[in-house]
Each structure stands twice: as C-alpha cells, then as structure tokens.
Amino acid sequence: MSVTIVRGAIAVIDGSGRVREGDVTIADGVVVESADTTDAEIIDATGCVVTPGLVNAHHHLLQTAFRTLPGTRGIPMREWLPAMAAAYTAAGVDPELTGLAARAGLAEALLCGVTTVADHHLTWPADADTVGMARAAATAAADLGARLVFVRGAARDDPQTAAASAEDIVSALVPNRAGGVSADGMLQVAVGPAGVHSDPRETFALLGEVAQRHGLRRRTQANEVVDVEIAVSRYGKRPLDLLEEWGWLAPDVTLAHLCDVSDDEIARVAASGVSATHAPGCDVPMGWGVAPVRRLLDAGVAVGLGTSGGGSNDAGHLLADARLALQVSALVGPQLPASDVLTMATAGSADGLGRPELGRLTPGSAADLCLWDVSGVADAGVADPVAGLLWAAPGRRPRTVLVAGHVVVDQGRLIRADEREVVARLFERVKR
C-alpha cells in the first residue's frame, strides 16, 4: 500500500464546509482516517491551506483555442454564436485541435487547482471523427493526470447522428461501465444538448435514451437570455417548461447558467431534483445577468460552479470565478459566504456529476487536493482561512496539486508536461 501524508497545513477544508487542523492521510489514492505510516511519503504543507481539488462543472475546452477572438466580445449571444462558429470552421475542428485545446485547458485547470473538468463539447463538424475527438480529449487528460468528464454535446446536430456518436463514444471510452465512469474514476462520459434554443425535442430524447441505456449523467444549459427568447418565440414556452415536458427535469440532469429564473421555476427545479451549475465568469461578461444562487441553495438545489468556455470566459480559473461569484452575489440578494461558494466549487460540482467521492477530503474520498500557500504578503492579516482563500490574492494558484494521490503540480509547475510545449503546440495549430 502506498501511503502519503500531507502534514503541517494551517487549515484543512474538507469540502463540506468543515475546517480542521491536522494531517491528510492518503492510502492508494484515497483519503483515509489513518494508515500504517512507517514508509509514508510526507508532503510538507507548512504555510498552506489544503482544499479538495476544485471541480469545474461546466467548461467547453475547445474554446481554449479561441480566446479573446476579435468580433466575439461585447455582442449579443445571437451574434456571438455565428462568430464562434465561423472561427471553428476556419480552424477545422478535428481530433488534433480537440486534443491540443483540451491539453492546454486541462493544463491550465491543474495549475489553477482544478482536478476535474466537465468538458461540454458542442462542436461536431459533419463527417467529423467524433470518437477520435473524444479520445483526443481523454488522452490529454490522462497524459496530464487530470480527471475529465467528457460531455457528448450537440448544437443543431442531426439528432440521430448525435445519438449514434454518443453511443460510439461510450463504447470506445468507457465500455461496459454502468454510469459511464472508468474503473479508475479518471474518465467519465455524459451527454447534453446545448439547450432548447439550439436543439429540438428529438435530440433531447435520443441523447436521453443513450444516457438511460448506460446510466450516464445528462447536462444542458438553460435560462440565459437567448435561451429564454428563443424558447418563447419558437414554442411559446419558457425553457424549463420545455425541459419538463421533454423529461429533462430529473435528478440525473444538471442545468448550467440559470440566470433568468422565477421563484416558481426555482421551486420546480428544486422539486425535480435537478442540480445547477453557476458560471458567473461567463454570465457576467455575456450580459446574461447573475443567477440567484442564494435562492437556489435555499430552495434545496445542489449548485456547483463552472467557468464555461474560453469564448466567453477567457480563463479556466475556477477559484477566480468563485471570487467573482461572491462579488456578484450581493447584486441579487444577500452576499454568499465564502464557505458556501468553496463548497459549490468542490462538493457541489462533484454532486452534479454524480461523483460524491470527488470534491471532498473526508475518509473514503478520492485524494484530489490542493496546497495553497497563504504565507505571502497578499494573505497577511487574514483571519478566516476560507474567506481569505477566496477573497484575498485574486488569481492565486496552488503550490502543489494531487490527483488520486499523485502529485501532478509541484511548486506551481506541471509534473507530467512542459507548459511551454503545451502552449506552443496550440498556437502552432491555430496559427496565432
């Protein structure tokens, strides 16, 4: 048995809102109460706060290759979508680009303390090698040591083609795995149309059938501005009415964004058992407003945190967006406490992925964790280690990151890849 002890931390935040002192003991990649520590490896956490690895519940990793593109900023969503689509067409989305963008996005994630990323992939050119694209993203994650949830999305795809591709991706990536999670827990497959604004009922139905066959999680995006506008004009209904009719308000579904929701809708979301992903780093710059997270939480909805993609949020830095979530929460109700937002970014996101073993440091949890050095001047005078982690030192990065008990970032550097090479290969591919 391989035993590692993370020792000497100022505080250990276990992901359920509890802060404690003492060691974190890891045996064979799992957090344990205690173990035979005779030959244990010791990781010195002096001067650090230890948290679970962050879980980014909503990303579009492909967009990592399309950040700050001219013509995609400060415009309404109805113009943003074709502008991004033109960029994808010009670059040619294939397994190579999917893999290089995922590699850069996942490297960024690890360096920012995010150990699990849900990649809602929405761009599938006609005749694309869709299994090759999914496999390229999965390979990037495996190479770097990150956990990946690959979401076979759809955005105006032919419904039958999308469903057949999802079936092929399940067979290729997670064969014979009920729940769509690999045996080592490093890879998960889920499905999800982009939203009722882009996909018809048939796509929701057919991807839902694939999910049901294999026990996959379902995800979609709902109630940003254009989603509501299109649902009302096309169907005379609001998005959540349609999702309810189409069988997509259920406990295995997570809805990202949810900016524009009424109290009645929040009550229906809560009653259905659907979970939510808050993504203020996308919603705010896109002008979609601020999701009423306090009211969602108070209604009993499980809420996670995501960045969304590089086309709207140019950073995959989930802790930065946790800080943003705190800042903007006061615009739509009482300000959220830092502990609630950190729980969203860890256990909340993990629960929406159906992965209760992630986002926590309680015994039995996966040993995904971050050491955040809080000994510098930006943290001087901090009284509350949880509040300080989010409010102080904007853009902070962890010193050390472990995934499944393995060190994947040390002294702020990737262990399994050369960051400069990751960057250079993506620039080379997109010719920038």
Ligand SMILES: [Zn+2]
């Ligand atoms: Zn999104």
